[in-house]
Amino acid sequence: MNKIGIIGSGTMGIGIAQVAAMNQCNVFLYDQNAEQTEKSLEGLQKVLTRLVEKNKIGFEESENIYNRIKFCTELKDFKDCDLVIEAIIENKEIKTKVFQQLEEIVSEDCIISSNTSSISITSLSSELKNPKRFIGIHFFNPAPLMPLVEVIPGLLTEKNLAEEIVSLMKSWGKIPVIAKDVPGFIVNRIARPFYGEALRIAEENIATPEQIDDAMRTLGNFKMGPFELMDLIGIDVNFSVTKTVYADYFFDPKYKPSLLQQRMSEAKLHGRKTRKGFYDYSENAIKPTP
Numbered sequence: 001m002n003k004i005g006i007i008g009s010g011t012m013g014i015g016i017a018q019v020a021a022m023n024q025c026n027v028f029l030y031d032q033n034a035e036q037t038e039k040s041l042e043g044l045q046k047v048l049t050r051l052v053e054k055n056k057i058g059f060e061e062s063e064n065i066y067n068r069i070k071f072c073t074e075l076k077d078f079k080d081c082d083l084v085i086e087a088i089i090e091n092k093e094i095k096t097k098v099f100q101q102l103e104e105i106v107s108e109d110c111i112i113s114s115n116t117s118s119i120s121i122t123s124l125s126s127e128l129k130n131p132k133r134f135i136g137i138h139f140f141n142p143a144p145l146m147p148l149v150e151v152i153p154g155l156l157t158e159k160n161l162a163e164e165i166v167s168l169m170k171s172w173g174k175i176p177v178i179a180k181d182v183p184g185f186i187v188n189r190i191a192r193p194f195y196g197e198a199l200r201i202a203e204e205n206i207a208t209p210e211q212i213d214d215a216m217r218t219l220g221n222f223k224m225g226p227f228e229l230m231d232l233i234g235i236d237v238n239f240s241v242t243k244t245v246y247a248d249y250f251f252d253p254k255y256k257p258s259l260l261q262q263r264m265s266e267a268k269l270h271g272r273k274t275r276k277g278f279y280d281y282s283e284n285a286i287k288p289t290p
């Protein structure tokens, strides 16, 4: 598998593009928002420059990685892809529309996958003409740094496809794990109560987001606290994932979404990507959002 199509050039799409390009793949990157792709490619150039400065890769290699990523203005450019990884907004209807368009463009052999954090792979695949070629490939953020990848076959996925993707992920230096197609799969299910309880503690004014993050980092030995993590992930993405997991577990109160997160999502206080979330990233000094 050498030709990899990636739909969505946001937080995850550009990271997955970097991973594939660093593993000698030719990458086709499409986003409905061309400005977003330009911004992400600029960000990638900075990341590659830093890797050169740290002597992790040579200059020529950094140029090759960048040049392996082709910025596409339409999905039609994906016609020769061997594998397509979708990383767009966490919304079943929008994803389904994109997959249906894609199915008309790619060859019969092309594998179609989603980086969804929570949406049922079986339900996404059932909307396709050929559901057997569909699978979940769930990277973690930031994709170039996080080794774990969940590989999620749905009920209709071809039997040996999961193993094929596991081999591919290993060849990209990842640590893949096959997960069952349940809401949130493994990691996002475990993570729901982590975020949910932190949000409730803040909502009940027991402690502030900074105090909670500080406690988890210094006392709990976590690399990041829950609020820093939500800002990194994207508060909109995190909220969508919680809503899906909650609804798909038949409204089990254990996964109940937070009103605070809902309001922040509505206010487009999405975290790092909008420069404001639980913390303010608009100036050099990181400080709590007033």
Ligand code: NAI
Pocket (backbone or CB within 6 Å): 007, 008, 009, 010, 011, 012, 013, 030, 031, 032, 033, 036, 086, 087, 088, 089, 090, 091, 094, 098, 115, 116, 117, 118, 138, 139, 140, 141, 232, 233, 234, 237, 241, 273
């Ligand atoms: P993002 O908001 O950073 O980027 C999404 C991109 O998709 C945007 O650039 C947007 O313009 C584009 N887009 C939206 N609708 C589109 C369409 N119809 N056609 C083409 N492009 C479209 O989102 P992010 O964080 O990259 O998430 C993408 C997916 O990856 C979601 O399914 C999310 O659940 C999943 N994910 C997110 C993680 C995170 O930490 N942010 C971690 C692992 C998975």
